[in-house]
Amino acid sequence: MMYEYNILPFRFDHFNEEEYLLTNDVGEFLFMKNEDFEKFVNHDLDPKSDLFMDIASKQIATTDKVEEVVKMLATKFRTKKSILRDFTSLHMVVPTLRCNSSCIYCQAKRHESSDHSADMTKKTAKNIVKCIFEGPSPYIKIEFQGGDPSVDFEMVKYIIEEAEWQNLFKKRELGFVICTNLTLLTPEMVKYLKKHKCDISTSLDGPKDLHDTNRPLQDKSLDHHEIFEKNVRMVRDIWGDADCVSALMTTSKYSLGRYKEIIDEYIRLGFNNIFLRSLNPYGFAKEYKDKVSYPIEEFIKNFKEGLDYIIEINKNGEFFVEGFAALLLKRILTPFATGFVDLQSPAGVGIAGAIYDYDGSVYVADEGRMLARFKNYYFKLGNVNENTFQEMFNGKQLHEIIKNSCNECLPGCADCVFQPYCGADPVRNYSVQGDVVGHRPTNEMCIKTKAIIRYLMEKLHEGDPETIKIFWSWIK
Amino acid sequence: MKDFKIPVTEVGNGGFQVSVDLNIYSVDAVTATCYKYTDKFYVHQQTADEKTMNIILEAKDSNATVSSETVKQFCNDLIDQQVRVLVNRDFGHIRDLIVEEAFKPVNK
Numbered sequence A: 001m002m003y004e005y006n007i008l009p010f011r012f013d014h015f016n017e018e019e020y021l022l023t024n025d026v027g028e029f030l031f032m033k034n035e036d037f038e039k040f041v042n043h044d045l046d047p048k049s050d051l052f053m054d055i056a057s058k059q060i061a062t063t064d065k066v067e068e069v070v071k072m073l074a075t076k077f078r079t080k081k082s083i084l085r086d087f088t089s090l091h092m093v094v095p096t097l098r099c100n101s102s103c104i105y106c107q108a109k110r111h112e113s114s115d116h117s118a119d120m121t122k123k124t125a126k127n128i129v130k131c132i133f134e135g136p137s138p139y140i141k142i143e144f145q146g147g148d149p150s151v152d153f154e155m156v157k158y159i160i161e162e163a164e165w166q167n168l169f170k171k172r173e174l175g176f177v178i179c180t181n182l183t184l185l186t187p188e189m190v191k192y193l194k195k196h197k198c199d200i201s202t203s204l205d206g207p208k209d210l211h212d213t214n215r216p217l218q219d220k221s222l223d224h225h226e227i228f229e230k231n232v233r234m235v236r237d238i239w240g241d242a243d244c245v246s247a248l249m250t251t252s253k254y255s256l257g258r259y260k261e262i263i264d265e266y267i268r269l270g271f272n273n274i275f276l277r278s279l280n281p282y283g284f285a286k287e288y289k290d291k292v293s294y295p296i297e298e299f300i301k302n303f304k305e306g307l308d309y310i311i312e313i314n315k316n317g318e319f320f321v322e323g324f325a326a327l328l329l330k331r332i333l334t335p336f337a338t339g340f341v342d343l344q345s346p347a348g349v350g351i352a353g354a355i356y357d358y359d360g361s362v363y364v365a366d367e368g369r370m371l372a373r374f375k376n377y378y379f380k381l382g383n384v385n386e387n388t389f390q391e392m393f394n395g396k397q398l399h400e401i402i403k404n405s406c407n408e409c410l411p412g413c414a415d416c417v418f419q420p421y422c423g424a425d426p427v428r429n430y431s432v433q434g435d436v437v438g439h440r441p442t443n444e445m446c447i448k449t450k451a452i453i454r455y456l457m458e459k460l461h462e463g464d465p466e467t468i469k470i471f472w473s474w475i476k
Numbered sequence B: 001m002k003d004f005k006i007p008v009t010e011v012g013n014g015g016f017q018v019s020v021d022l023n024i025y026s027v028d029a030v031t032a033t034c035y036k037y038t039d040k041f042y043v044h045q046q047t048a049d050e051k052t053m054n055i056i057l058e059a060k061d062s063n064a065t066v067s068s069e070t071v072k073q074f075c076n077d078l079i080d081q082q083v084r085v086l087v088n089r090d091f092g093h094i095r096d097l098i099v100e101e102a103f104k105p106v107n108k
């Protein structure tokens, strides 16, 4: 018997032997038995059944007027895409390429601490700030990257004060972040950062031996991890808030099999979250890649074990968040918009974040800056000393890149069941696979994201009430 | 492969050919299915006649042999892909309505 109902746009895939997973563009999801799925798509499912009610509540089908449901879905869709409204708000600035570390996975062409040839000039800094404020976003976050920006702290101060001055007239919601290995920070610097509301983001790769292997200081007589630990304490004492400093970890080949220790180290040092991040292998020479890199499947295996361990920690009463899972869960479980430059659709490159190199060159993303080191300027938008904001951020080049980075219409993504939670990374596609569109069946970012979303979906499907409660606590 | 007969034939070099009935499957569905297999296979599509398309998949790894599971999975994937095409054909326009409605405020 054929029932009268309208099927609304949805995506699907086999979830396991017995069930399908269905999702729609606004991120609703539903598991359905194979036989029910067949009935559903063949209009054989009784609209009075509980299952149909469930389907209708997720707006995957309706017995009401389609126009009414379209209105509701449109509102949700608009909310999901509301990150696009403000345009670029994250502005990464590189005051210098100088650095006192020699991280094994570093791809920035770092300069020795004494080599000033890649320091930003005041003229360039002023033009960068001017360019930033020409953007329409009511929110401006200036993030200092490097090299290590603390090596040229005077330039950091100059940019902060120039931005604050501009903001007296422009009245945006202005914030700063400095990304530093912490080792060169003095109490005076920290007091300055606190006064100017500049958050501190650092890197911590795990326990002492691992951290020092991944991120050795150039001066071999110094103990990176020891200085790090001392300075984390110093920063927190001055700030009076344990959350004033956040940390990022990068997984090198040496980190594999050690996620438990890494997580324990984060907890020991008073952090309440971690972002289990895979290495971005772009730009390494082949021999070098083999030394620090690993197959993506290894990372996925480690990520799952790490996530399970973090869930256990939470079950034992300690609040501790895995950042990537939290981001994805927010997309899966809530209607809210989540901007994440590396994983959104359209991609965040240029329209959510941009990076300004020490010489004033503007790139859509950090990897674009790395490509330029190899004389490939595909992702360079221009230079603040030569081009206007309009030329750079409303130019043909950026339009072209963004047009090719909506995963709603990329091959492989267009009908992927995980598309509503995923995104595109044209710079990564270009650098690893040779074009901005990329090839999904062999794309490591895709393989990783798919595996992790699936794993989270499995957890949600298992429905352990404690785990679900923990997930919700992460996305509040 | 022995347990798998019509319309699949082995073509040597670790490859196999599937003849797809275009009365059942659209070319879009066939192409989308083939795309999924381009990680491990070189894929060639060719229309045999109005009603048939031949797909030849040859393993990129010259040492690999094609298992019957892969072939069966290919056939199942064809069905999934065809369902996607049908759902999209019948209800895809609603997606356009949603996007249009969503961006109405900024298009005024």
Ligand code: SF4
Pocket: A407, A412, A413, A414, A416, A417, A418, A419, A420, A422, A423, A440, A445, A446, A447, A449, A450
């Ligand atoms: S990148 Fe992969 S997981 Fe993400 S939407 Fe595309 S196909 Fe799906």
